[in-house]
Amino acid sequence: MNKRDVYITEVALRDGSHAINHSYTIDQVTEVAKALDEAHVPFIEVSHGDGLGGSSLQYGLSTTNEMELISAAVSVCKQADIAVLLLPGIGTVGDLKEAANIGARMARIATHVTEADVSKQHIKVAKELGMETVGFLMMAHMVPTEKLIEQAKLMESYGADTVYVVDSAGALLPHQVKERIRALREALNVNVGFHGHNNLSLAMANTLVAIEEGATRVDGSVRCLGAGAGNTQTEVLVSVLDRMNITTAIDLYKMMDVAEDIVAPILDQPQEITKGSLVLGYAGVYSSFLLHANRAAQKFNLDPRDILIELGKQKVVGGQEDMILDVASDIAQKRMTFST
Numbered sequence: 001m002n003k004r005d006v007y008i009t010e011v012a013l014r015d016g017s018h019a020i021n022h023s024y025t026i027d028q029v030t031e032v033a034k035a036l037d038e039a040h041v042p043f044i045e046v047s048h049g050d051g052l053g054g055s056s057l058q059y060g061l062s063t064t065n066e067m068e069l070i071s072a073a074v075s076v077c078k079q080a081d082i083a084v085l086l087l088p089g090i091g092t093v094g095d096l097k098e099a100a101n102i103g104a105r106m107a108r109i110a111t112h113v114t115e116a117d118v119s120k121q122h123i124k125v126a127k128e129l130g131m132e133t134v135g136f137l138m139m140a141h142m143v144p145t146e147k148l149i150e151q152a153k154l155m156e157s158y159g160a161d162t163v164y165v166v167d168s169a170g171a172l173l174p175h176q177v178k179e180r181i182r183a184l185r186e187a188l189n190v191n192v193g194f195h196g197h198n199n200l201s202l203a204m205a206n207t208l209v210a211i212e213e214g215a216t217r218v219d220g221s222v223r224c225l226g227a228g229a230g231n232t233q234t235e236v237l238v239s240v241l242d243r244m245n246i247t248t249a250i251d252l253y254k255m256m257d258v259a260e261d262i263v264a265p266i267l268d269q270p271q272e273i274t275k276g277s278l279v280l281g282y283a284g285v286y287s288s289f290l291l292h293a294n295r296a297a298q299k300f301n302l303d304p305r306d307i308l309i310e311l312g313k314q315k316v317v318g319g320q321e322d323m324i325l326d327v328a329s330d331i332a333q334k335r336m337t338f339s340t
């Protein structure tokens with residue numbers, strides 16, 4: 001195996017869960033994970049879209065228990081490590097232990113970008129379980145770089161092997177990614193990572209800027225199967241990095257084949273930048289809110305864009321999904337008051 005300059009974590013089997021209403025089946029996860037493993041992807045993330053324990057009315061019920069999906073992925077991977085995402089408060093230490101017990105080797109502990117302190121216990125337990133551990137600072141566009149560094153240092157001090165800048169809303173512009181990754185590289189002694197969303201069509205540019213500034217861990221979703229307009233498209237990223245002589249050690253043809261032959265048929269419709277996903281990036285809204293906002297819009301007979309713009313103004317963050325219906329109901333009520 002060639003040495004890798006950049007390690008890609010494939011997130012379609014976790015972030016992509018948002019895009020397909022958490023409906024992954026064991027057969028789908030088995031087939032995708034096996035093919036990704038054969039393409040030599042080093043890390044494959046499998047969990048509910050909102051991480052371990054996310055299956056609920058608030059976040060969306062999973063069709064299949066995520067531990068069964070994780071086991072299925074573990075059972076077919078010969079070289080890849082299975083990663084799990086955990087948002088403290090949604091998932092618990094118990095969930096983490098169960099995932100480690102069935103073979104997950106990497107734990108990605110995600111918090112809102114100002115709340116890193118709640119990751120302490122989970123990072124520590126993940127380390128004790130022998131897992132490679134990542135701190136995942138979500139909605140990174142919402143704070144200035146100094147705050148991001150402060151929070152990243154907390155995660156580093158808890159034992160994270162890597163700290164990620166997570167552009168959950170796909171709202172960061174390339175110069176903002178550049179500034180953040182550069183600052184983190186200067187401030188931290190651990191690996192720096194980047195997770196993008198393509199709502200403003202910037203996921204690839206942002207990922208390349210992140211790598212240029214020294215990020216060695218980046219996320220991709222094959223065929224763009226992630227929340228909103230999806231993430232940096234993995235097979236395209238592998239091709240571009242290859243052209244740049246940056247080694248990922250991923251087999252390009254096999255990666256293209258997974259995208260075309262296995263993942264494309266899973267999608268209800270091709271992942272593209274729709275007016276809804278564009279507004280996520282424009283207004284700075286958590287990408288996984290898209291389907292929730294579409295449903296709320298239908299219920300209250302509204303344009304989902306109005307709901308998303310208001311959620312952006314109110315700076316609603318991940319975990320506050322219940323606010324989507326509140327905001328929709330307020331907009332509908334105000335409109336009724338004005339029209340009577």
Ligand SMILES: C[C@H](O)CC(=O)C(=O)O
Binds near residue numbers: 287288
């Ligand atoms: C729970 C979120 O979907 C995590 C993530 O992928 C993001 O913030 O982006």
Ligand SMILES: [Mn+2]
Binds near residue numbers: 015226
């Ligand atoms: Mn994401």
